[in-house]
Amino acid sequence: MRMRFAIGGLVTALLAGFVSGAQAQSSGETIKIQDYPGLGNMLFRVAVAKGYCEKHGIRCQLQMIPTGPLGAQALLAKSIDMGLTPAEVQINAMIKGAQLKAIGGGAVQNVFLVAVRADLASPNAGKGVPASGGSALRSGRRG
Numbered sequence: 432m433r434m435r436f437a438i439g440g441l442v443t444a445l446l447a448g449f450v451s452g453a454q455a456q457s458s459g460e461t462i463k464i465q466d467y468p469g470l471g472n473m474l475f476r477v478a479v480a481k482g483y484c485e486k487h488g489i490r491c492q493l494q495m496i497p498t499g500p501l502g503a504q505a506l507l508a509k510s511i512d513m514g515l516t517p518a519e520v521q522i523n524a525m526i527k528g529a530q531l532k533a534i535g536g537g538a539v540q541n542v543f544l545v546a547v548r549a550d551l552a553s554p555n556a557g558k559g560v561p562a563s564g565g566s567a568l569r570s571g572r573r574g
C-alpha cells in the first residue's frame with residue numbers, strides 16, 4: 432500500500448512539474464523517464480504497468496540509461512524529462528552549474544555518511560543517534 436501511495440505521489444509531482452492535469456489530458460504528452468538495467472526504476476515500471484500515467488492523460492516512456500551521471504547528462508541535454516540520480520550526482524552537477532531540481536526521492540533508505548574531521552567542532556557527535564543527526568562516525572570511532 433505504501434508503494435502505491437509513493438508511486439501515486441511521484442506521478443502527481445511529475446505531472447505538476449511539467450503540465451497541469453487538464454493540459455496533460457488534452458495534449459497526451461509523453462514524458463521520458465530514466466530507467467536502469469536489471470531491477471531498474473521500479474517506481475515508474477510499476478506506475479506504467481498499473482496505468483497510472485494513462486489515468487492522468489500522459490504517456491510515460493522509460494529510457495534505459497545505466498548510470499546516474501549519464502542520467503544527469505541526459506537531463507541536461509533534454510533527452511529525458513526525469514532522471515533517477517543519486518543525491519551526490521545531482522549535487523556535484525549543480526555545484527558545476529547544472530540547473531536541476533529534485534522533486535522527490537526514489538529510494539528511502541539510502542546509505543549516506545557525513546564525515547567530520549576530528550579537529551572540527553561537532554558537539555553532538557558523541558551523543559549517538561538520533562541526537563547527532565545520524566550515525567556518529569568520527570575518526571574511525573563509533574559514537
